Amino acid sequence: MKTSIIYENIKLNDNTNIIKFPCNEKIEPGQFIMAWVPGINEIPLSFSGLNDLKEITIKIYGKASEHIAHLKKGDTVFFRGPYGKPFENTAGKKLLIGAGTGIASLVPLIDKNAYGVLSGKTGNDIVFQDRFEKKSIVTDDGSYGKKGYAVDALKDMDISEFDMIYACGPEIMLKSVMDYMVNINDRAQFSLERPMKCGIGICDSCSINGYQVCTDGPVFSLKQLMGMSEFGSTRLNYSGKRIKI
Amino acid sequence: MNLEVDLGIKISNPFILASGILDENGYTIKKILESGAGAAVTKSIGMEERRGYEPPVVYENDPVFINAIGLSNPGIDNFGEEIKIALAAKKPVIGSVFGKTVEEFSLIARKMEQYGASAVELNLSCPHVNGYGMEIGSDPDLVNEIVSEVKSKINIPVYSKLSPNTSDIVEEAKAAEKSDALVLINTVKAMAIDIKAKKPVLSNIYGGMSGKAIKPVGIRYVYEIKRELNKKIIGVGGIENINDAVEYMMAGASAVQIGTVVYKYGKNIFNKMNNDLVNYMIDNNIDNIDELTGVALK
Known part of the structure; x- marks a missing residue:
């Protein structure tokens, strides 16, 4: 395993932290590492910052994420990677659509031409809103921003004016966003998340229509996703049983 | 030029996807078959x-x-749909089966046949789960009983995948002699410790080793079993290129399985192996792939 030493840990809210650590690997936006907590578990994590210090934003959902979210300055982080196909960072007007901490992996793409759509179940799920100059915020319960889903925010704007659209979040949200996209051609890239075990394209856990999210993705183009009957419909659970999404 | 192999069923080329790699989701299996397997x-x-x-x-x-x-795994009752999806590629899908008892092996094999599997492969050798696989494989009487029972209950070919983690693989192979082919070898029991973390890397501590490093072990077992028993053998373990595959065939394999290397070269390794095999056969004046099997034993 590769290692790095934690330089800083910033608490973002009740269940989300940012860890910062130095790392010489060449990492591009959208790529991920498999972070290992010895004796506990190993989880995929993507980057919210790719400067001299690398930043990972972690929402706590289990033992491994809890452990990593609470690493202190001087602690060791174990990982392998980086893995996966990155976002293609294009020039021009960008629309970045993120659900909850899904927005974190889009943060490295932010520039002066970026417009953000940040969605969440509640206001507590909205993070990184201060990084965007121009943005729309929506929450399921209306506790922050407008009440509604990510796709509702898109309905209030003219998405055809963007040169590239980037999205990251739960598959069901991505599917609704994709279904809303007409006349976008292939000017959209989506980062998918499916249960991952090996991270290197052989265990078949995260597969979608023959593509492995860990190696062929996690970033897929709109055109690729249009041809995938499993997208937003079914996936395999951790055991390998087909379930509805 | 003939690349077709007869393993009780006809296979259009000798390169088979090994069990455990990209073969849980029917769409992935289909894609592998479309990529030349x-x-x-x-x-x-x-x-x-x-x-x-x-x-x-x-x-x-x-x-x-x-x-x-x-x-x-999803359990046999939930696997029919995946086989159906994979079979759309119109190539053989071989159902790998594991169980604790003779009855379990038999029942799962029958369901595989009902689902449309072209053959079954009995996993008598998984090295990292207690009570399954390797422990069964180390009991020749039980192996014999499982193979006999499954053979008597289904009409598709039965292959037995054997373990190198045993004191006497010849005895194990003889116990599985009623199989239509023997699959040699499963992974070698192994482990790794991360010296910085001072802990075993795998959550289960022990695992099964594959990859290029185990090829000489596989070659030895294929050669030894081919010499002792005149059975059809499917060679597997560390195959990364055409020379590795030819080596297994010369040791006695009629076909080979490819698995781990997919992480290095992707699914397209199967198309590449086919192209490289054709070139090898042209360069060496071989018309029929069968001519290679066991030449090192002659």
């Missing part, structure tokens, strides 16, 4: 849905690869 073996399927181990489930340090997925 002659046939594909499914992930090992048992009676019940089984979660398997938590990550890390793989340790990668070329030429060594160790895995302990832990026989995660």
Whole structure:
């Protein structure tokens, strides 16, 4: 395993932290590492910052994420990677659509031409809103921003004016966003998340229509996703049983 | 030029996807078959849905690869749809079966046949789950009983995948002699410790080693078993290029399985192997792939 030493840990809210650590690997936006907590578990994590210090934003959902979210300055982080196909960072007007901490992996793409759509179940799920100059915020319960889903925010704007659209979040949200996209051609890239075990394209856990999210993705183009009957419909659970999404 | 192999079923080329690699989701199996594999073996399927181990489930340090997925599978009752999806590629799908008892092996094999599997492969050798696979494989009477029972209950070919983790593989092979072919070898029991973490890497501690490093072990077993028993053999273990495949064939294999290397070269390794085989056969004046099998024994 590769290692790095934690330089800083910033608490973002009740269940989300940012860890910062130095790392010489060449990492591009959208790529991920498999972070290992010895004796506990190993989880995929993507980057919210790719400067001299690398930043990972972690929402706590289990033992491994809890452990990593609470690493202190001087602690060791174990990982392998980086893995996966990155976002293609294009020039021009960008629309970045993120659900909850899904927005974190889009943060490295932010520039002066970026417009953000940040969605969440509640206001507590909205993070990184201060990084965007121009943005729309929506929450399921209306506790922050407008009440509604990510796709509702898109309905209030003219998405055809963007040169590239980037999205990251739960598959069901991505599917609704994709279904809303007409006349976008292939000017959209989506980062998918499916249960991952090996991270290197052989265990078949995260597969979608023959593509492995860990190696062929996690970033897929709109055109690729249009041809995938499993997208937003079914996936395999951790055991390998087909379930509805 | 003839690349077709007869393993009780006809396979259009000798390159078969090994069990445990990209073979849980029917769409992935279909894609592998469309990428040039002659046939594909499914992930090992048992009676019940089984979660398997938590990550890390793989340790990668070329030429060594160790895995302990832990026989995660959806259970045989939930696997019919995946086989159906895979069969749309119109190539053989071989159902891998594991069980605790003779009855379990028999029942799962029968369901595989009902689902349309072209053959079954009995996993008598998984090295990292207690009570399954390797422990069964080390009991010749039980192996004999399982193979006899499954053979008597289904009409598709039965292959037995054997373990190198045994004191006497010849005895194990003889016990499985009623199989239509023997699959040699499963992974070699192994482990890795991360010296910075001072802990075993795999969550299960022990796993099965595959990758280039185990090829000489596989070659030896294929050669030895071919010499002792005149059975059809499917060679597997560390095959990364056409020379590795030819070596297995010369040792006695009629076909080979390819698995771990997919992490290095992707699914297209199967198309590449086919192209390279054709070139090898032209260069060496071979018309029929059968001519290669066991030449090192002659």
